[in-house]
Amino acid sequence: MVKGYDVTKYDRPSLAVDVLLFTIDSDHLKILLVRRKDEPFKDSWSLPGGFVKMNESLDEAAVRELEEESGVKNVYLEQLYTFGSPKRDPRTRVISVTYMALVTKSHWSLRASGDVYQAEFFPIADLPKLAFDHQDIFLYGLERLRSKLGYTNISFGLLPDHFTLTDLQNVYEVILNKSLDKRNFRKKMLSIDLLLPVGVKSSGGAHRPAELYRFKKKEIVYTD
Amino acid sequence: MVKGYDVTKYDRPSLAVDVLLFTIDSDHLKILLVRRKDEPFKDSWSLPGGFVKMNESLDEAAVRELEEESGVKNVYLEQLYTFGSPKRDPRTRVISVTYMALVTKSHWSLRASGDVYQAEFFPIADLPKLAFDHQDIFLYGLERLRSKLGYTNISFGLLPDHFTLTDLQNVYEVILNKSLDKRNFRKKMLSIDLLLPVGVKSSGGAHRPAELYRFKKKEIVYTD
DNA sequence: TGAATAGTGTCTTTCAGACAATATGCC
DNA sequence: GGCATATTGTCTGAAAGACACTATTCA
Numbered sequence: 001m002v003k004g005y006d007v008t009k010y011d012r013p014s015l016a017v018d019v020l021l022f023t024i025d026s027d028h029l030k031i032l033l034v035r036r037k038d039e040p041f042k043d044s045w046s047l048p049g050g051f052v053k054m055n056e057s058l059d060e061a062a063v064r065e066l067e068e069e070s071g072v073k074n075v076y077l078e079q080l081y082t083f084g085s086p087k088r089d090p091r092t093r094v095i096s097v098t099y100m101a102l103v104t105k106s107h108w109s110l111r112a113s114g115d116v117y118q119a120e121f122f123p124i125a126d127l128p129k130l131a132f133d134h135q136d137i138f139l140y141g142l143e144r145l146r147s148k149l150g151y152t153n154i155s156f157g158l159l160p161d162h163f164t165l166t167d168l169q170n171v172y173e174v175i176l177n178k179s180l181d182k183r184n185f186r187k188k189m190l191s192i193d194l195l196l197p198v199g200v201k202s203s204g205g206a207h208r209p210a211e212l213y214r215f216k217k218k219e220i221v222y223t224d
Numbered sequence: 225m226v227k228g229y230d231v232t233k234y235d236r237p238s239l240a241v242d243v244l245l246f247t248i249d250s251d252h253l254k255i256l257l258v259r260r261k262d263e264p265f266k267d268s269w270s271l272p273g274g275f276v277k278m279n280e281s282l283d284e285a286a287v288r289e290l291e292e293e294s295g296v297k298n299v300y301l302e303q304l305y306t307f308g309s310p311k312r313d314p315r316t317r318v319i320s321v322t323y324m325a326l327v328t329k330s331h332w333s334l335r336a337s338g339d340v341y342q343a344e345f346f347p348i349a350d351l352p353k354l355a356f357d358h359q360d361i362f363l364y365g366l367e368r369l370r371s372k373l374g375y376t377n378i379s380f381g382l383l384p385d386h387f388t389l390t391d392l393q394n395v396y397e398v399i400l401n402k403s404l405d406k407r408n409f410r411k412k413m414l415s416i417d418l419l420l421p422v423g424v425k426s427s428g429g430a431h432r433p434a435e436l437y438r439f440k441k442k443e444i445v446y447t448d
Numbered sequence: 449t450g451a452a453t454a455g456t457g458t459c460t461t462t463c464a465g466a467c468a469a470t471a472t473g474c475c
Numbered sequence: 476g477g478c479a480t481a482t483t484g485t486c487t488g489a490a491a492g493a494c495a496c497t498a499t500t501c502a
Contacts, residue, residue, distance in 0.1 A: 012237075052319075181465070184464075209473065429502090435454080
């Protein structure tokens, strides 16, 4: 790659990162959107993101932009795809390296008023029209999330440290948008070696408390 | 993404594409390397690639660079991952959008002498030390190829239009680097609905000729 | 007719999927 | 004791994996 090189010799596209942040809240899969303050697409909703700085990695840029625009941090982060069609941004050439991020609902609280950005979680079944090609990014990421649910422990990114098997099943049902058989689900989850029991849940209500589990590893693990 | 914008306002990294081209030749999985003519890594082997032009898509850049540096065209192409660590290029910040490409051995002939680039296929078991982080790109792509073999028809990219089941099995064995049971392999391949018989192979030698098949679709198809 | 590769079937094991009754804690 | 959720096992069908012999062409 990269032949005889002179920084001034080539026109260079701009390089941005955009982040598709998922969370589960009230039995709904939601994504974070921010309202644009400038043209183009002024006042439209878009994925949080921005330009990559010269001395940060792409991952670092994704984390930084997410926090700057929404206050959300401590997320699971995974690169999705790089979108680079010449006309995707009407101003000039902008390549976007996109990321998927996952966060546990209890871990986020969008920053209070006084902030520069208006950020809000939207249920994926009820999204506004998105700026640029962000709808494509969303669809790509949703597909990745659904797919990885099947052969990794990626759901750790959406759950608190301790959770019940019912909580876990709920994550699957909400993301896949279908109900699963409880016995088969538990059999499968306990057969792959990802979970450890930790104690007994008492909190609940007027009913039998459930066993609490945690993931053996809070990092991506492939199970096939 | 992309807030108030002024083309001159931000330092911009350079954007390159690098292509990991696989082929199968003489029962070996090989990748295409080119020898660098300039610093850094002058005279080292590296993946073909180069800078993205302002008016071409990333895919187009990958196709163009591959042809410019090796003469190879008509490949299956798939984006792999974008590498952007700040120090991956010692000169300046260069982000590389990487691609995996597949080509049928009979479809390529590296351009003859007089060309600007020295390009050569190397068996993956015997690669030279690669420039930049190209070894990482290779490992990432090899993993992707091996994985996709299992749930897609991606092998069409490495085979001629017509091939025998033995040819197909050979592709799997060479890529996965292990031998497979002939009966189980054929049963599986014929059960998924990807192949069509076309005629009878006569060419061979002093032995029974094999049925020829072709892929129903020469585009990526997921079988799970 | 012998060399070389093509082509084929059964058994076992494993896993996914359908399906409903009992157990436990709390009020 | 009643309510609400937790927990558990069996059967069936499909697919993966182990395993070896017969068929066909050509020299």
